[in-house]
Amino acid sequence: MKTLPQNLILDVYQSRPKTTLRNIFIVTTIIILILWSLSVINYPGITESSIQISRNILKAFVNPSWDLIFSLEVDSIPFLMFETLGIAFLGTLLGSILSLPFAFLSSKNIVGKFAYLGTIVITIIRSFPFFLLALMFVRVSGPGPLTGVLTIGVLSIGMISKMYVEVIEDIDPGILQALDASGASLFQKIRFGIIPQLTANFISVMIYRFEINVKNATVLGIVGAGGIGFTLLTAMSAFRWQDAAAALWGIVVVVIFVEFFSTKIRKKLITGE
Amino acid sequence: MKILCSKIINIINTLKTKSIQNRTLVLSDGTLVTKPKSYTLLYTLILLFIFLYFWNLIVSAFFQRFGFQFFISRIPNFFTILNLMVSDINFSYFERVIDPLIITIQISLLGTFIGTLLALPIAFLASQNLIKNSKIPIVIKFILSIIRTFPTLVYALIFSFIFGFGTFIGLLATIIFTFGIITKMMYEVIETVDLGPFVAIESTGANKFTSFRTSIIPQVSGRFYSIILYNFEINLRASAILGFVGAGGIGLILNDQMSLKEYGNVSMIVLSLLLVVIIVENISRYVRGKLT
Numbered sequence: 001m002k003t004l005p006q007n008l009i010l011d012v013y014q015s016r017p018k019t020t021l022r023n024i025f026i027v028t029t030i031i032i033l034i035l036w037s038l039s040v041i042n043y044p045g046i047t048e049s050s051i052q053i054s055r056n057i058l059k060a061f062v063n064p065s066w067d068l069i070f071s072l073e074v075d076s077i078p079f080l081m082f083e084t085l086g087i088a089f090l091g092t093l094l095g096s097i098l099s100l101p102f103a104f105l106s107s108k109n110i111v112g113k114f115a116y117l118g119t120i121v122i123t124i125i126r127s128f129p130f131f132l133l134a135l136m137f138v139r140v141s142g143p144g145p146l147t148g149v150l151t152i153g154v155l156s157i158g159m160i161s162k163m164y165v166e167v168i169e170d171i172d173p174g175i176l177q178a179l180d181a182s183g184a185s186l187f188q189k190i191r192f193g194i195i196p197q198l199t200a201n202f203i204s205v206m207i208y209r210f211e212i213n214v215k216n217a218t219v220l221g222i223v224g225a226g227g228i229g230f231t232l233l234t235a236m237s238a239f240r241w242q243d244a245a246a247a248l249w250g251i252v253v254v255v256i257f258v259e260f261f262s263t264k265i266r267k268k269l270i271t272g273e
Numbered sequence: 274m275k276i277l278c279s280k281i282i283n284i285i286n287t288l289k290t291k292s293i294q295n296r297t298l299v300l301s302d303g304t305l306v307t308k309p310k311s312y313t314l315l316y317t318l319i320l321l322f323i324f325l326y327f328w329n330l331i332v333s334a335f336f337q338r339f340g341f342q343f344f345i346s347r348i349p350n351f352f353t354i355l356n357l358m359v360s361d362i363n364f365s366y367f368e369r370v371i372d373p374l375i376i377t378i379q380i381s382l383l384g385t386f387i388g389t390l391l392a393l394p395i396a397f398l399a400s401q402n403l404i405k406n407s408k409i410p411i412v413i414k415f416i417l418s419i420i421r422t423f424p425t426l427v428y429a430l431i432f433s434f435i436f437g438f439g440t441f442i443g444l445l446a447t448i449i450f451t452f453g454i455i456t457k458m459m460y461e462v463i464e465t466v467d468l469g470p471f472v473a474i475e476s477t478g479a480n481k482f483t484s485f486r487t488s489i490i491p492q493v494s495g496r497f498y499s500i501i502l503y504n505f506e507i508n509l510r511a512s513a514i515l516g517f518v519g520a521g522g523i524g525l526i527l528n529d530q531m532s533l534k535e536y537g538n539v540s541m542i543v544l545s546l547l548l549v550v551i552i553v554e555n556i557s558r559y560v561r562g563k564l565t
Contacts, residue, residue: 030386033382034382034383034386036379037378037379037380037382037383037386038383039379040376040379040380040383040440041383041440041441041444042439042440042441043441044436044437044439044441050435050436050437053434053435054435057431057434057435082330083330083331085327086326086327086330086331087331089323089324089327090324090327090328090331090332093324123547123551124547127510127543127546127547127550128543129513129514129524129527129543129546130514131513131514131517131528131531132527132531132539132543135354135531136351136354136355137351139347139350139351139353139354140344140347140348140350140351141335141344141347142339144335145330145331145335146331146332146335149331149332215422215423215424216424218423218424218427219424219426219427219514222426222430222517223517226331232427232430233430236430236431236434239434248423248427251422251423251427252419252422252423255421255422256418256419256422259418259422
């Protein structure tokens with residue numbers, strides 16, 4: 001085995017890329033930005049009442065109101081969490097259906113250079129504040145879970161179609177050529193060439209968005225769009241910490257449950273195991 | 274009892290062989306091809322059941338109470354606001370937007386920075402491949418997944434009762450949210466790290482700290498920067514709703530103008546936020562391109 005001469009190793013070591021100057025520049029920029037930002041924070045200080053409230057919140061967390069958790073009536077936690085899940089489920093379904101045209105119309109391999117028009121629309125929907133959207137839908141369907149479904153549905157278009165586009169642009173044209181060569185009709189090409197390439201990834205995107213939508217749906221109630229948020233807000237404003245803690249525990253259990261299964265199913269869909 | 278059991282097993286076995294027979298094809302050269310079992314029908318049925326249950330709970334209940342006609346007749350209401358937002362757009366309001374916008378950027382910057390500082394040590398502690406034979410990663414991961422369950426707004430809501438209204442609660446909520454999500458993304462990166470270089474450098478006589486700094490850090494730093502930038506973007510977007518609980522920044526004026534029904538101003542606010550988000554997106558795309 002040949003060993004490198006000692007001075008060559010040293011040469012290589014000495015001519016390594018020098019990043020000190022760049023690092024100093026980056027660090028100073030960050031420090032300046034942070035110092036500049038510090039000016040905005042007005043620390044209100046901890047008063048007697050804030051300590052009292054935090055103590056109450058922590059106490060309520062350990063001992064939430066159990067009769068709200070263990071009942072199945074209209075305003076109980078299980079019922080509201082089912083409603084929240086329903087809002088997220090129907091909303092995701094609506095969003096993923098609405099996303100299909102957006103996604104196909106902004107994929108480069110389908111519409112060519114006009115794709116950027118669709119991309120702009122998708123970016124605008126993605127940045128639309130979702131409380132504003134909820135307030136707009138409250139005018140249509142009144143306060144209630146249906147408003148939540150519509151809001152979540154329209155809001156999901158942004159992210160779902162962005163991720164759909166990535167999947168569509170990854171379509172392997174070789175498979176379509178092979179189907180052409182074997183004399184497949186247009187319908188057969190779509191059925192056996194395109195759909196199998198898309199479904200697994202599309203469903204994975206939908207499940208991922210469902211996970212996010214469950215979290216979004218928990219706060220939608222604050223603007224009166226159904227779900228558990230409204231109960232949370234009213235309980236807190238009335239300082240009923242035990243009821244609020246029950247709602248928070250409901251959110252924790254459902255979100256962790258959904259996250260666990262979503263990760264499992266998506267892994268199975270992508271790797272096939 | 275034994276006879277009953279064996280009968281049930283017999284029935285299941287015949288069903289199994291039948292389904293295999295149904296799925297088997299004989300090709301022209303005599304070979305047998307068996308299709309893999311498909312659960313599509315079962316999954317579709319389960320999904321359909323869930324769908325009908327939720328449809329009944331939410332949509333049918335609504336139509337039964339108010340009627341379909343009512344819903345259709347109110348659809349134009351949605352477009353009135355949209356129309357007002359486009360036609361009444363008030364460009365002169367931009368002057369009033371700048372200050373809250375800067376506050377929002379500052380909150381997001383600080384929140385991302387402090388959240389990242391807190392996340393770094395925890396992310397290394399939560400990585401299964403660095404901390405071996407210990408329960409610490411599992412415990413930390415469990416606590417993190419609880420932290421991540423609440424949206425930023427819920428944290429801000431809780432803090433608003435403790436600290437009152439102001440930018441401080443926005444900052445706290447942003448820090449906690451950033452901490453939860455960044456730590457997860459970071460330990461996922463760390464768990465894919467190649468530990469070979471670490472062992473190699475340690476075997477040359479370097480101490481643990483030096484070998485860690487020269488082998489692990491260079492492998493993860495690039496991905497870490499892009500995670501941090503991505504989180505900064507998320508925090509900027511989230512700031513628009515933080516105003517609902519009085520957490521300062523652009524969300525506050527957005528909330529005010531929405532309740533005043535000044536939709537021209539609202540669209541100006543949305544537009545400026547969109548502008549900032551697009552600028553930040555492009556900067557971070559540029560930086561990420563440089564890093565990788």
